[in-house]
Amino acid sequence: MAYRTATGSLDAYTKGVIELQDDLRKYAFSNVFEVAGKAHPFERVAVVQNLEYVAEVVRSEGESGWYAAPHDEFALVMDGEITFNFIQLEDEQIPGHAGGAVQLGARPNGPAMGRVTARRGHQVLLPRGSAYQITSARPAVAIIQTSDGPVTVKRWSEICVLEGE
């Protein structure tokens, strides 16, 4: 038997259903492609929140600013192709805030470490001690595993299913 794997994309996704006799806010049901499609490029919209930790959805389109975090982050590409450029930071350049990514004012000084180009299904380490820039020639989508931080955007009431559909 031949199987057909269903994936989603910015242009083509089918949202599931949530049918519960409960407050739907407790489930915060959303869809990463829908969230990315309605976001500004490089807005990092939280779709997962586990106390101080989040997963953010980002639509990559063009070139982002430069980001850094005081811990590792990870990006999983869900649609399209994204190139991550890396610069090594000196110890004093590593952000000292509690957690999450911060956008730097400009390209930081430091040696270029290289780049990773990732496509659907690829998971990329955004290592502590580096700054990174997200770029893509065409719209693409990634989920970033990180902490709740300065660039995390929360608009739960807009992205979540709140009533039975």
Added chain:
Amino acid sequence: MSVIETRVEKLSTDADTGYSAYRLGSFTFRRDEYFAHVSWPRGSHIIEVDRFLRAMVRDIGWGFFYGWIFFDDIFGTTNHYGTVDIFAGSYDKGCKDAGIDLLETFTAEAVSEAFETISRDWISEGYDPLNAPLETGTPIGPKGAERTDPLLRSFIAADRMLGLPGDKSVRTVEDGFEVNRAFADLEFDTPDIECEPGFEGQLHAINLFDHIARSDITWNPSISAVTRGNICCVTSEEHMLPVIHGNDRNEWFIQLTDEIHWNIADKNSGAPRGRVVMKAGDVCAMPADIRHQGFAPKRAMLMVMENGTPGLEKRYASGELPPYPVDFG
């Protein structure tokens, strides 16, 4: 909560089926050709043996996972991270009202030893409860030749990220992991990593979908990446989750491919609350006051986000933290 210091005890062997019966504390376990039977002083319970074994091997493989693992509505375990409850009817209104429920607490080591001993005895060659039903034989019937290969394949737990030097490896064909038949239509390439001179080996990326597609087992999350206590687990799911999971904290599902249907019920009473059908790209929280069971018509890729902060279960249990993750303001 007093911990019973005891070990699994072999009782007798059925001359006709060849299976042995076992006791741990007040619980006895025996099986016949079709069913597992769990008995305790005030009650007994019957579970279809395939479901029982699928639940039992995962329960041990997960290290009893987070919170409650219901083999069905009646029987299961609760993880206290060092000790484990075995319960029968403790979260079922009928059993509670009849006063026949029982809950006993053991060391995790004793429960693990007991469940592994039972599984080893009750699983014969040709049947692997970690495989999807279409990919393995049946456990019904009398005892056959004992399996000699490892019964349990615990989940792979990356310390930082899969594939990094010194960390856990991604699955490869060279290690015997073929792409599963259900993902044969996907194309798997590798990310392009270009390091500047002097930074060789310092950038890292993997094809996570390829890693998931090569999993030979189902409903068995493995950790792919860790940000402090923020744990990313991935798993391939086919047929039905053979347990009903009641988490002791909030967790999140991100559907990577295909679809999974989740039945949702109240954690304490088992009363149904409804269902969630997740399709590729959907994200849904599983609150800490529910139990859930998944059904995957076709093998699907699922990402699970857990907060592994130690002691979190106590903060939820005490009511310090609400049993849902998002403040809508």
